[in-house]
Amino acid sequence: MFLIQAADLHHLFQSLANRGYTVIGPTVRDGAIVHDVLRGPEDLPVGWHDEQDAATYRLHRRMDGEFFRYTVGPIAWKKFLYPPRVRLFSLHKNGRGYSVSGDGATEGPQRYAFIGVRPCDLHAIQLLDKVLLTDPYRDSIYAGRREQMCVIAVHCTHPGGTCFCASMKTGPTAETGYDLAFTEICGEQYHYFTVDVGSMIGSEIIEEIPHRTAEDVDRSRTHSLQASAAGRMGRILETTHIKEFLQDRLEDPYWDNVAQRCLTCANCTMVCPTCFCTTVEDRTDLTGDYAERWRRWDSCFTLDFAKVAGGNFRSSARARYRQWLTHKLASWVDQFDAFGCVGCGRCITWCPVGIDLTVQVTAMRQQGEPV
Numbered sequence: 409m410f411l412i413q414a415a416d417l418h419h420l421f422q423s424l425a426n427r428g429y430t431v432i433g434p435t436v437r438d439g440a441i442v443h444d445v446l447r448g449p450e451d452l453p454v455g456w457h458d459e460q461d462a463a464t465y466r467l468h469r470r471m472d473g474e475f476f477r478y479t480v481g482p483i484a485w486k487k488f489l490y491p492p493r494v495r496l497f498s499l500h501k502n503g504r505g506y507s508v509s510g511d512g513a514t515e516g517p518q519r520y521a522f523i524g525v526r527p528c529d530l531h532a533i534q535l536l537d538k539v540l541l542t543d544p545y546r547d548s549i550y551a552g553r554r555e556q557m558c559v560i561a562v563h564c565t566h567p568g569g570t571c572f573c574a575s576m577k578t579g580p581t582a583e584t585g586y587d588l589a590f591t592e593i594c595g596e597q598y599h600y601f602t603v604d605v606g607s608m609i610g611s612e613i614i615e616e617i618p619h620r621t622a623e624d625v626d627r628s629r630t631h632s633l634q635a636s637a638a639g640r641m642g643r644i645l646e647t648t649h650i651k652e653f654l655q656d657r658l659e660d661p662y663w664d665n666v667a668q669r670c671l672t673c674a675n676c677t678m679v680c681p682t683c684f685c686t687t688v689e690d691r692t693d694l695t696g697d698y699a700e701r702w703r704r705w706d707s708c709f710t711l712d713f714a715k716v717a718g719g720n721f722r723s724s725a726r727a728r729y730r731q732w733l734t735h736k737l738a739s740w741v742d743q744f745d746a747f748g749c750v751g752c753g754r755c756i757t758w759c760p761v762g763i764d765l766t767v768q769v770t771a772m773r774q775q776g777e778p779v
Contacts, residue, residue, distance in 0.1 A: 479568030532681035570753030
């Protein structure tokens with residue numbers, strides 16, 4: 409474990425820039441902490457803290473000067489690895505035929521360095537790897553960006569009101585999948601980061617930043633902050649036998665209670681760091697000489713998502729909410745041997761009516777045997 413002073417954080421940005429990375433990280437915009445291109449430490453949300461609860465998100469100013477005191481914002485990292493809209497190809501009329509050009513794998517910068525990746529989001533990226541990097545459905549756009557990325561993770565020390573990563577065993581401490589992992593330690597007389605190295609690239613980068621080996625007091629502060637965070641989660645979800653529990657209750661009338669509140673607005677799937685559903689759109693000009701095929705994010709909550717030639721097999725809000733929740737916590741396990749939920753709490757925070765999946769599952773469990 410190493411230690412770098414907060415005042416030396418700009419060396420990290422310089423090292424990443426010298427290696428050709430486009431640096432993406434948290435910044436304050438439009439009343440929220442979002443992910444965007446960063447020029448340096450001055451673009452980070454210094455001194456900002458987020459308050460989160462069901463259907464509640466507020467930013468508050470603090471005087472401590474911490475860089476990473478927030479939890480997670482509305483934008484997940486998948487936006488940069490698995491873009492919301494991407495052109496797959498275009499067709500140009502060429503005599504009696506058409507020529508094909510362009511694809512999403514070559515559009516925009518692909519060499520990303522992510523700064524401030526929380527452990528829950530790190531697990532989300534690893535889950536997307538299972539979905540999008542596995543043959544025969546390997547996604548070339550995702551793969552091209554994923555294989556060149558650098559990850560600077562930040563261990564959570566201040567969990568939010570809707571966090572339950574400890575229940576999902578995805579945090580608050582990052583274990584694998586990073587190049588460097590920071591723990592921010594801030595007091596009246598000190599402000600520094602302890603750093604864990606997770607790869608050869610991480611080892612090379614740390615050598616370009618002023619640092620020293622962490623001492624016992626630094627290690628003790630790090631472990632104390634991480635352990636404290638695990639016990640201060642805003643939510644708890646009991647996951648024991650949850651797959652079997654939900655699959656046994658597909659016809660439970662409790663789904664109707666949730667459906668009465670659900671707006672099927674798809675907010676939960678848009679902010680979710682693991683949802684990967686898409687649709688395809690074809691566009692042509694009026695002459696028929698040019699056409700494009702675009703892929704964009706879609707959601708199992710939209711009415712058209714389940715529309716087929718014979719009708720719509722999920723026309724009700726009840727069916728769509730049930731599909732989403734049971735996929736995250738049950739059928740995803742059958743497909744990918746892992747939960748599709750990482751406990752980040754975004755779906756709770758950004759649901760306009762405050763539907764809380766931890767509350768819903770608990771209420772269903774208290775009903776007893778399936779009906």
